[in-house]
Amino acid sequence: AFPNGYQDYHDFAELTSALQRAADDHPGLAALSTIGTSVEGRNLWLMSITRAPAGSPEVLFTCQQHAREHLTREMCLRIVNRFTDGYGSDPAVTRLVDSRIIRVIPSVNPDGAEYDHATGSFRGWRKNRQGQGTDLNRNWGHQWGCCGGSSSSPSSDTYRGTGAFSAIETQRVRNYVASRVVGGEQRITAHIDFHTYSELILWPYGYTYSDTGPGLSAQDAAAFRALGTQMAQTNGYTPQQSSDLYITDGSINDWMWAAHGIYSYTFEMYPRSGGLNGFYPIDDVIGRETARNDAAVDLLLSYADCVPRVIGASC
Numbered sequence: 001a002f003p004n005g006y007q008d009y010h011d012f013a014e015l016t017s018a019l020q021r022a023a024d025d026h027p028g029l030a031a032l033s034t035i036g037t038s039v040e041g042r043n044l045w046l047m048s049i050t051r052a053p054a055g056s057p058e059v060l061f062t063c064q065q066h067a068r069e070h071l072t073r074e075m076c077l078r079i080v081n082r083f084t085d086g087y088g089s090d091p092a093v094t095r096l097v098d099s100r101i102i103r104v105i106p107s108v109n110p111d112g113a114e115y116d117h118a119t120g121s122f123r124g125w126r127k128n129r130q131g132q133g134t135d136l137n138r139n140w141g142h143q144w145g146c147c148g149g150s151s152s153s154p155s156s157d158t159y160r161g162t163g164a165f166s167a168i169e170t171q172r173v174r175n176y177v178a179s180r181v182v183g184g185e186q187r188i189t190a191h192i193d194f195h196t197y198s199e200l201i202l203w204p205y206g207y208t209y210s211d212t213g214p215g216l217s218a219q220d221a222a223a224f225r226a227l228g229t230q231m232a233q234t235n236g237y238t239p240q241q242s243s244d245l246y247i248t249d250g251s252i253n254d255w256m257w258a259a260h261g262i263y264s265y266t267f268e269m270y271p272r273s274g275g276l277n278g279f280y281p282i283d284d285v286i287g288r289e290t291a292r293n294d295a296a297v298d299l300l301l302s303y304a305d306c307v308p309r310v311i312g313a314s315c
């Protein structure tokens with residue numbers, strides 16, 4: 001359990017129960033599976049939610065690459081609960097579940113998350129629990145370690161690991177995404193990786209300041225920006241290219257786009273600012289700050305059949 005003032009946050013056992021309950025309560029709509037285990041043997045849960053025909057566009061939501069960003073796990077749980085409980089009653093939810101395949105990984109880094117609160121007070125832990133810890137969001141395989149956007153020092157909070165995908169958890173997600181290539185086509189078309197904090201919507205590339213690059217054309221950039229801007233209008237976050245914040249190399253967004261052509265965003269959630277305490281908003285804000293992203297999630301899902309439609313292009 002979490003410390004006082006934070007008890008509504010789900011620890012790993014509570015997360016597992018909540019996911020199992022959602023799947024049990026919604027057979028034929030929600031299915032719980034695992035994409036493998038973490039370094040310390042915890043399941044990396046995957047909840048799939050759909051009533052759509054096989055072959056429908058798939059959208060992936062990943063949460064908690066960074067351990068201390070506990071609000072993101074609650075964001076992924078919000079997506080699970082909204083698209084299961086709301087099916088058949090909420091028209092927007094029903095329309096999307098009938099036409100899309102929704103995939104949710106509520107915690108990419110369950111070991112780091114447990115370690116962060118295990119003592120009853122927060123450690124400010126970010127990385128996974130492999131050796132001195134790897135920053136999972138610097139361990140992905142596109143332009144890994146290229147550009148000063150990560151550290152080679154194992155003690156650093158942005159340690160990139162010993163090589164691309166040296167972390168068990170990034171390997172599991174990589175392998176899962178690769179498994180969604182069916183008949184030579186990647187079925188996942190769009191993705192959000194949830195982080196805290198700063199209230200931003202970010203898109204590739206992170207490894208370069210340039211707004212285009214190898215594998216990312218001016219039209220691609222225009223589509224990313226247009227959809228990012230539309231999503232930001234619904235939640236009040238600031239939309240910008242990832243590198244406008246700072247250069248990162250080996251990030252999930254760059255790999256999802258470059259390796260699989262997935263329109264991949266990072267959402268930095270609430271609060272807008274706050275030092276180390278910014279990672280630990282009291283549990284009173286969970287409902288408001290997760291529901292704040294409902295409309296953006298619906299926008300991404302609605303464009304998932306052809307994201308370039310957002311700038312009037314066809315697929």
Ligand SMILES: CC(C)C[C@H](NS(N)(=O)=O)C(=O)O
Pocket residue numbers: 066137195196197202206242243245246248251266268
């Ligand atoms: C997605 C990138 C550009 C920002 C992110 N910030 S965070 N969530 O670690 O504070 C990070 O450094 O990985």
Ligand SMILES: [Zn+2]
Pocket residue numbers: 065066069195196
């Ligand atoms: Zn983060």
